Amino acid sequence: MTRTASRRSAAALPLSLLRAMLPVAERAEVLEDLVAEHAERAAANGLRQADRWLWRQVVRSLPALIKRSWWRGWSGFEPRANRMQPGGPPMEGWIMDLRFAVRRLRTRPTYALIAILTLALGVGGTSAVYSIIRRPLWEPLPYERADEVVQFWNSRDWSEAEFVMLRPDMPAFRTVAAHRPEDIILERDDAPARLLPGISTSAELFEVLGAGPMLGRGFQAGDDLAGAEPVAVISHGLWQELGGDASLIGQRLRLDGAERTVIGVMPRGFWFPDPAVRLWVAEELNPENRSGNYTLVGGLAPGQRLEAMAPALNRITTALGEQFDYPEGWDKTRNAALTPLREALVGSLRPALLATLAVMALILIIASANVTALMLGQVDGRTTELAVRSALGADRMRLVRQVVVEALLLGTLAGLVGALLATLGFRVMVGAIPLGAWAEQASIDWPLLATAMGVATVAAVAIALVAAVSVWKGDLRGALVRARTSGIGGRGGRLESGLVIAQVAVAMLIAAGAALLFRSVDNLYAVDPGVDVQGVAVVDVAIGATTPPPERRRIITEIIRQLGEIPGVSSAAVTQKLPLRGSGDNWGISVVGRPDLPSSTTSFRIVSWDYFSTMGIGVREGRVFDQGDRLDGELVVVVNQALADKYFPGESSLDRQLETGFGSPERIIGIVDNAAEAALTDEPAPARYMLFAQLPYVAEAQTFVMRTARPADAETVLESAQSVIRGHSGIAVQEATTMRRVFDRAMGPVRQVLSMFAILSAVALVLGAVGVYGVISHFVSRRKRDWGIRIALGLAPARVMRAVVGRGVWLMSVGIVVGLLATVAVARLFGSFLYGVGAADPISLATASLALLVVGVAAAAIPAWRAGRTDPLLVLRDS
Amino acid sequence: MTSDAPLGVFEEQVMLGVIRTGDEAYGMNVRRELERVTGREVSIGAVYATLDRLEAKGLVTSRRAPGGARRTFAVMRPGMVMLAETRAIRERLWRGIDLARLPVLA
Numbered sequence: 001m002t003r004t005a006s007r008r009s010a011a012a013l014p015l016s017l018l019r020a021m022l023p024v025a026e027r028a029e030v031l032e033d034l035v036a037e038h039a040e041r042a043a044a045n046g047l048r049q050a051d052r053w054l055w056r057q058v059v060r061s062l063p064a065l066i067k068r069s070w071w072r073g074w075s076g077f078e079p080r081a082n083r084m085q086p087g088g089p090p091m092e093g094w095i096m097d098l099r100f101a102v103r104r105l106r107t108r109p110t111y112a113l114i115a116i117l118t119l120a121l122g123v124g125g126t127s128a129v130y131s132i133i134r135r136p137l138w139e140p141l142p143y144e145r146a147d148e149v150v151q152f153w154n155s156r157d158w159s160e161a162e163f164v165m166l167r168p169d170m171p172a173f174r175t176v177a178a179h180r181p182e183d184i185i186l187e188r189d190d191a192p193a194r195l196l197p198g199i200s201t202s203a204e205l206f207e208v209l210g211a212g213p214m215l216g217r218g219f220q221a222g223d224d225l226a227g228a229e230p231v232a233v234i235s236h237g238l239w240q241e242l243g244g245d246a247s248l249i250g251q252r253l254r255l256d257g258a259e260r261t262v263i264g265v266m267p268r269g270f271w272f273p274d275p276a277v278r279l280w281v282a283e284e285l286n287p288e289n290r291s292g293n294y295t296l297v298g299g300l301a302p303g304q305r306l307e308a309m310a311p312a313l314n315r316i317t318t319a320l321g322e323q324f325d326y327p328e329g330w331d332k333t334r335n336a337a338l339t340p341l342r343e344a345l346v347g348s349l350r351p352a353l354l355a356t357l358a359v360m361a362l363i364l365i366i367a368s369a370n371v372t373a374l375m376l377g378q379v380d381g382r383t384t385e386l387a388v389r390s391a392l393g394a395d396r397m398r399l400v401r402q403v404v405v406e407a408l409l410l411g412t413l414a415g416l417v418g419a420l421l422a423t424l425g426f427r428v429m430v431g432a433i434p435l436g437a438w439a440e441q442a443s444i445d446w447p448l449l450a451t452a453m454g455v456a457t458v459a460a461v462a463i464a465l466v467a468a469v470s471v472w473k474g475d476l477r478g479a480l481v482r483a484r485t486s487g488i489g490g491r492g493g494r495l496e497s498g499l500v501i502a503q504v505a506v507a508m509l510i511a512a513g514a515a516l517l518f519r520s521v522d523n524l525y526a527v528d529p530g531v532d533v534q535g536v537a538v539v540d541v542a543i544g545a546t547t548p549p550p551e552r553r554r555i556i557t558e559i560i561r562q563l564g565e566i567p568g569v570s571s572a573a574v575t576q577k578l579p580l581r582g583s584g585d586n587w588g589i590s591v592v593g594r595p596d597l598p599s600s601t602t603s604f605r606i607v608s609w610d611y612f613s614t615m616g617i618g619v620r621e622g623r624v625f626d627q628g629d630r631l632d633g634e635l636v637v638v639v640n641q642a643l644a645d646k647y648f649p650g651e652s653s654l655d656r657q658l659e660t661g662f663g664s665p666e667r668i669i670g671i672v673d674n675a676a677e678a679a680l681t682d683e684p685a686p687a688r689y690m691l692f693a694q695l696p697y698v699a700e701a702q703t704f705v706m707r708t709a710r711p712a713d714a715e716t717v718l719e720s721a722q723s724v725i726r727g728h729s730g731i732a733v734q735e736a737t738t739m740r741r742v743f744d745r746a747m748g749p750v751r752q753v754l755s756m757f758a759i760l761s762a763v764a765l766v767l768g769a770v771g772v773y774g775v776i777s778h779f780v781s782r783r784k785r786d787w788g789i790r791i792a793l794g795l796a797p798a799r800v801m802r803a804v805v806g807r808g809v810w811l812m813s814v815g816i817v818v819g820l821l822a823t824v825a826v827a828r829l830f831g832s833f834l835y836g837v838g839a840a841d842p843i844s845l846a847t848a849s850l851a852l853l854v855v856g857v858a859a860a861a862i863p864a865w866r867a868g869r870t871d872p873l874l875v876l877r878d879s
Numbered sequence: 880m881t882s883d884a885p886l887g888v889f890e891e892q893v894m895l896g897v898i899r900t901g902d903e904a905y906g907m908n909v910r911r912e913l914e915r916v917t918g919r920e921v922s923i924g925a926v927y928a929t930l931d932r933l934e935a936k937g938l939v940t941s942r943r944a945p946g947g948a949r950r951t952f953a954v955m956r957p958g959m960v961m962l963a964e965t966r967a968i969r970e971r972l973w974r975g976i977d978l979a980r981l982p983v984l985a
Contacts, residue, residue: 021924029949030923033907053920061924068928079934081941081950 010051011038014058021065023072024087065089074099093398097405104406111378114774115371116413118767119459122360122367123418125763127451128429129360131422133353134447136346136438142270143341145210145299148174150306151344152296153337156180156584157330159292160285163202165323172312176298177204183542183701184279185732187254188242193732195542196238197276200283206233208299209272213264215239216249223282230260231282236268238278255281256700257544257730273345274437290324293584297341309338327588327599351832352434352749358829359510359760366503366764368459370771371410373499375467377778379403380496386471396472403471404464411460412453419452432756434749470495496778500771501815507764508819508852509826514761515844516827516834517754523836524747530675530684531579532616535711536739537569538578539704539721544730552698555728560608562724563706568713572706573611574692576699577603578739580746583678589688591647592657592665602643603677603687604660606695612638612672614707615739622654622670625691635694637666640674643686658688662695680746681835705739714738750833761848768815768852769859776808777863784870792872801861801868808860809853816849886965892917893929894962897939897952905949906930933958 015031022030034057042050071077072088073095082088105112140146152158163178170176179201186194199205206218213233223231232255234242242248252259260281271277273295300306317333326332339347379386386399422429423444430442543552556574563572577585587604591597611617612624620641629636637658644653657665674684692698706721708714718736725733744751780787787800827839837844886894896909899916910926913919930952933939938958941950954962 018924026927026950030906030927033905034923037907037911056920057922057924060920060922064922064924064928068924068931072931075935077931077935079931079941079950081943085943 010047011035011054014054018058018061018065020090021062021069023069023082023089023092025082025085070095093401094405097402098409100402101406101409105409108378111374112410114770115374115410116417118367118370118374118770119410119414119456120417120421121763121767122364123414123452123456123459124421124425125429125760126357126360126364126455127418127448128422128426129357129433130451130455131445131448132426132430132433132435132442133357135441136349136435137353141342141345142267143209143211143272145208146341148300148304149208149210149341150298150300150309150338151341152176152298153335153339154332155295155344156293157332158294158296160289160294161287161292162290162320162324162332163292163294163296164285164287166316166319167202169319170298170312171315172301172304172309174299174301175204175208176296177208178202178285178294178296179205179273179280180292180294181277182281182283183734184255184281185257185542185544185730187257192726193729195732195734196278198279198281199272199277200281202285203282205272205280205297208297210299211266211270211272214267215246216262216264218264219280219282224285226284228282228284230258231263232260232279233264233266233281234262234279235266235277236270239265255279257546271441275441276437297344298338306338306340313338325599327601330586330601346438349434349436349438349749352753355753355829355833356433356756359513359757362506362510363760363763363767364455364459366506366767366771368463369499369503369506370767370774371407371414371459372463372466373496373771374774375403375407375410375463376470376496376499377774379467379471380778380782400468400471403467407460407464407467408457411456411463414459415453415456418456419449422448422452432752432759434752466495466499496775497811500768500775500811501818503771504768504812504815504852504856505819505822507761507768508816508848509822510757510764511761511848511851512819512823512845514754514757515848516837516839516841517750517757519837519841519844520750520833520835521747521754524680524750527676527680529580529680529743529746530617530673531739533739533743535708535714536615537706537708537714537717537721537736538739538742539706539718539725539736540578540734541702541704541725541731542734543698543700543702545700547730549696549698551730553693555731556608556692556698556702559704559725559728559731562727563704563721564610566706566717566720566724568708568710568717569706570709571610571614572704573608573614574702574704575605575607575611576692576702577605577677578703578705578742579615579675579677580680580742581678587660589647589686590659592659594647597647603685605677605687605689606692606697606699607689608692611689611705614705615675616707617675618673620671620673621652622668624670624672629691629694631694633694635662635664635666636669636691638670638672638689639668640672640684640687640689642674642684643688644671646686660690666690676746680743701734714740750835753833765852765855769855772808772811772856772859773862775811776804776860777866779807780804780863780867783867787867787870788872788874791870797868797870800870801864804864804867805857805860808856808864812853812856816852819852820845820849885968886961889925890929890933891962891965893926894933894939894954894958896926897930897954902951904952906952909952 015034018034019027019031034054038050038054041053069089069091073092076096076099078088143149158178160178163176167176179199182198182200183195184198186196188194201219201224203219203221203223206212212218214236216233218233219231222228232253234248239248242253248262249264250261252261254260266280272280300309304312313336317336320326321333324332390396390399426442426444426448430439433439435442543555547555560572560574563569566572583603585604586601589600589602589604607625609625609627609629612619622638624638625636639653639658647653648656653668653671656668658668659665672689675687676682677685677687704721704725706714706717708717715738718738722733722736725731787795791797791800823845824840831839892913893909896912896916897904900908900912906923906927909930910921910923913921913926930939930941934941934952937955938961939952939954941952943950
């Protein structure tokens with residue numbers, strides 16, 4: 001490159017920057033002067049100095065010039081010297097249009113308010129939902145090696161024996177960890193015992209995840225071996241609750257009645273396997289223990305791909321098959337599969353969350369269509385004004401630009417209001433979305449504002465495009481001619497009608513979804529869970545691991561007695577697992593005298609004397625437990641009808657004997673009704689019940705239940721029940737609720753999704769009504785002259801009203817039909833939430849259609865009433 | 880359009896620059912004059928933006944000679960009045976102040 005060329009290029013960039021910010025009329029003179037002075041300076045002080053000077057000039061000039069551009073556009077100032085030399089500063093036209101748009105919105109507050117609020121509702125809702133579900137669904141998991149981590153099949157079903165056997169030889173895995181949920185009681189000084197959601201794990205967990213502590217150390221090999229010092233790693237949140245002091249490392253905490261040393265604090269934002277977990281403890285693994293509820297997670301070895309793991313899984317299942325004997329239905333060697341960690345952790349949340357986001361986006365589309373229709377109505381009302389401007393020389397591009405600027409301004413304001421609405425309604429939304437443990441992670445943050453502005457911009461651009469196309473295609477000069485000759489019409493409003501039909505269709509989709517969900521929930525409520533859920537108070541507790549079984553039994557017996565004495569409580573009982581809370585606690589069963597039966601398991605519940613009457617489980621045959629059944633007496637068992645039917649078909653099961661492994665067989669003393677021991681919608685499954693007072697084993701987690709004389713008292717006795725339990729040491733309340741709420745929760749996310757849909761379909765209906773109202777009002781004002789003449793000629797006002805309402809009904813009907821077709825097309829997406837109702841359920845669809853039609857007629861009735869009262873004299877005089 | 884708001888320091892300087900450069904009062908020349916007298920570097924953008932603002936206030940006017948490309952500026956009568964007022968205010972403020980006698984604070 002020659003010296004001259006480099007000289008030119010050094011000055012070119014600053015000059016073109018300056019050129020971009022100068023008014024067209026002044027560009028040439030200013031740039032010429034600058035170039036001349038640059039050349040003078042180069043000759044006097046050298047090129048480098050001159051270049052530096054030029055850069056300084058440009059950099060210091062830019063802020064003043066940008067400010068001047070804005071001010072000139074906003075104030076419309078034109079220097080006297082430039083009058084014969086047109087060409088203002090850059091963006092001047094846009095800035096002037098912005099000023100014009102601001103003025104227009106200020107002079108039409110109703111239009112501005114409706115447009116901004118409508119759009120803000122869609123924008124705010126969409127950005128709030130997006131912000132809430134972004135973390136669980138799309139944000140990277142807080143583990144360095146998240147992409148290499150997989151979860152093993154049969155989660156919560158691995159035993160310590162299986163893990164210890166597999167651990168030394170895991171082909172194709174870097175390392176594998178076993179973990180299980182364990183709620184841990186924390187006792188500190190005089191504060192009441194607290195139950196903390198925790199994880200009991202083998203030492204490899206953090207290594208598998210690729211996560212390290214913020215303070216102290218993570219687990220290391222040997223922490224889970226017999227004789228190792230008991231250690232715990234705590235979450236950032238718990239660390240702060242405990243004072244947030246680094247000296248906590250090395251201190252001992254009293255956890256589950258025993259001392260454990262805190263060895264590490266995980267960094268803020270770390271969670272596993274869900275954000276509710278507060279601490280992780282390394283647990284001694286017993287190679288002899290064949291029961292267990294562990295989940296296995298493994299890190300793939302470097303270079304291993306998930307798709308190529310089949311040979312490794314084969315080796316693992318072969319090893320399992322050689323070592324263990326699995327009953328039918330629980331055979332781990334049959335269904336080996338690995339799930340990527342994210343899928344395993346949040347996969348079950350995804351459908352409900354995505355459905356919510358999709359519905360919110362539909363609301364946004366309705367809102368955008370609404371605002372577009374409103375804007376078109378405005379443009380239409382301004383046809384004459386625009387036509388005059390066009391006749392005076394404003395080019396079509398200028399008119400389009402005005403519409404675009406107005407849409408962008410509306411979008412920006414809607415974005416700000418939307419962000420405000422999202423912030424105000426954030427907690428309500430978090431409660432309404434089925435987030436589970438992720439709810440506590442949802443927080444309002446700056447990206448929420450960015451999302452709202454982004455969403456609003458996209459909506460505004462879409463609105464601007466549709467409106468601009470309409471203006472671009474509009475017949476402005478024709479409109480001027482018609483205005484002059486007082487002709488009827490203007491634009492046909494076809495685009496507006498199309499937009500309303502579209503939004504009615506979308507509203508129909510949402511309303512139909514809500515109706516289908518409503519029917520599903522209704523069907524679920526109609527399912528008989530086999531227990532009487534009214535008037536039962538429920539308190540979940542955890543007993544410290546170090547409390548020996550006899551002491552546990554004594555505490556439980558005492559608490560049952562005390563709970564029974566609370567005023568309003570008619571009976572109290574305990575169980576280690578409540579119905580309707582999902583599967584689990586399935587124990588092996590064998591029938592004495594029937595060695596031919598294949599080994600199998602059934603739900604196994606350890607309960608107290610009055611359990612069946614407290615839960616409202618009916619007795620079919622024989623008797624249930626009484627005070628005569630004692631620890632040193634004959635072992636007795638109560639079975640449900642499903643168990644009797646399965647194991648003793650065609651014969652009486654009373655007095656037959658079952659074997660569970662307590663040393664002696666148990667005699668069946670009674671048969672009770674089937675209760676939904678696992679999920680609400682499960683088919684009746686075999687279950688058996690034993691008396692806690694007769695068994696050597698007493699679980700750490702127990703649930704006390706109390707029946708109240710009046711159903712409404714189930715809530716009110718909870719307070720007294722909790723204080724009774726807090727009066728005992730070594731036991732902590734985990735949750736206090738009612739059987740009714742347990743039942744509600746057993747319905748799964750469908751209830752929350754329904755409440756969300758119900759709110760959103762109401763919003764969609766309101767927006768749809770606003771749309772219909774806007775378009776019909778506009779239709780009426782366009783035809784005002786027409787109606788005036790007809791009424792003057794003797795047409796009955798009632799017929800005018802009928803015609804207007806008819807127009808509304810027509811728009812709604814077309815929209816409803818389109819919506820119905822769309823609902824049937826996308827109904828399979830609802831599939832996973834529906835129960836006992838088809839996706840094309842005629843009752844749901846008819847109800848939704850009717851609701852929309854009624855709303856549409858009501859929305860059209862107001863302008864229709866106005867049209868019917870048209871005074872022909874006034875109208876004719878106006879034109 | 881005139882404004883009763885007092886002149887800013889830079890506005891006053893720019894107007895004086897316009898007067899000092901006489902018939903050659905175009906943006907770049909005004910900038911050079913200000914730099915020459917004040918000994919500080921002045922950006923061309925600031926000069927043009929200020930001249931526009933002064934013109935909008937009716938204190939200066941701009942024109943182009945027939946066939947001449949450059950926009951030149953002249954101070955209008957209200958501008959002269961404003962300059963005189965600004966100067967009078969400043970002189971009143973300075974009256975009785977002797978910097979040499981004031982205690983010097985570190």
